[in-house]
Amino acid sequence: MEAGGNSLPSGPDGVKRKVFYFYDPEVGNYYYGQGHPMKPHRIRMTHALLAHYGLLQHMHVVKPALARDRDLCRFHADDYVSFLRSITPETQQDQLRQLKRFNVGEDCPVFDGLYSFCQTYAGGSVGGAVKLNHELLKVHERVLYVDIDIHHGDGVEEAFYTTDRGKYYSLNVPLDDGIDDESYQSLFKPIMGKVMEVFKPGAVVLQCGADSLSGDRLGCFNLSIKGHAECVRYMRSLNVPLLLVGGGGYTIRNVARCWCYETGVALGVELEDKMPQHEYYEYFGPDYTLHVAPSNMENKNSREQLDEIRAKLLDYLSKLQHAPSVQFQERPPDTELPEVDEDQEDEDGRWDRDSDMDDVDDCKHVSGRVKSEYLEPKDT
């Protein structure tokens, strides 16, 4: 959604930015089925808000290319892709074994147009990534992937864990219900700042899952839109080519609010709170404002717990910084963290180093939360 550059004269931070926005007008028509919380219609609602706040007009807006079979097969297994292509709501009863094998049917249901929906959003993401690549200074840049969705990015983490294309680090930050803006930023900024300092990525991908917002149908955090957007603002201020992608978000009026506001942040534009009348205005009653106050739910993250998490992670990052090639003998920090409850949620930061030097097989997955790397330069 965004690439570095120069353009818009206005902006509170005074820095000019060129923003590319990938949108397919078909995307809002896909329907997961009645009762399912994922509603692609939210993206169309976002689009209408962007137009009526005058933001679309100040971006380069592109209809993405559809990802083809061979594109998807660059990562996914051939049989998975051909399964997605062939499965329909009518034939799924005959494919129970395949459905179970590929974990399709409940969270990710079979619906009409499933495959073309996959082609659409994959095309958008890859398009943004290609655009980002054009902004990179060097060929082998490190990429930082940050995920602020309330749900852990299992797929992404596993994808990098099993890749044979270089070194990979993963950092997961365990958080409890009810986290508010201040608590969240008290971790996000120092940790991301340290990550940037240690790894100096050439590009950043920020997954902006909006289910970490207050009042989400599935989520249980208590972030306001401004609090959520602070992550975007912060990553943007680091002046590295930035790709923003969507993600979760199941109270669709809040998703549209959030992503519209965050597009404003990407452009360096503040939006007035009184929402302009537009096609989906009635979704935003009774106040019809852009911002909504968080709830009074209890923040189960104590100051002490947050301070401890921050201190341990910053310490771990410092050790990596000063001795990146030394094999660690100490136990990684997460094994000493308090026992993780089942209902804790994660804020994720990941980074990937494209290097042919180090052995990925040395990577160990500890306690299911923080993965640490035991680095050993491979003899070349």
Add this chain to the structure above:
Amino acid sequence: MLKPRKDKKPTPVDWVEFITDENHKLAIPCGSRFQVDLSDWTGPPHEGYDESSTSRWLGTKVWPIEDAHSDTNVDLIGKGRSDSCTCPSPGSIECVKHHVNDKKVQLQSDLDSAFGKWRFNEMGEGVSDIWSSEEQKRFDCIVKMNPASEGKSFLKPAMECFRTQRETILSYYFNVYVPRCMSNKARAGSRIVDSDDDEEGEDSKSSQKRSRADDSISRKAKYARNRYLTGIR
């Protein structure tokens, strides 16, 4: 044809032995006299060549376009609605419809061809023109009789009743039905107006009674939270 240098050792007859024999260093001619004259490539990039496949990924440009009013005042970026209006009943359904229509006309002027490409003509209350008021009431009934909380879906019954495509039904549902329900609830004094109320079969009275704190742990939220994205297979 290259010739090996002559030396004291006899020429091996075995080819493998020959080429691995260090004493027989082949003279490879190099230097400007031995370079081929290769003209510059002027044809299109080979299919699969990185650059052409890269340009495919950049998609189809929709905005900016030349003829549009690209002189859209920079001061209007981020502007919300006016504090007041001259409508007889400000904030009413009619007032909103009036302003939404005005904004739509303005947007069409601003966006030119992009307005249609982005399907703004298929968004909003205007979609209701496809059906008469009687048909619209019939649709309302079908949705109410098929709540998600009972494992039902309005989609197929509506498609059968109206003998139309699913796209038409869904378009009406998201552009007309849901916003109208929410509009009614908002004007009935409900503090939390949720588009998912219909799917769970809730009525507006229980929405009104619920406090803000309770909403975050409301029955419908608990149901959804225990069913989707739990990480449990």
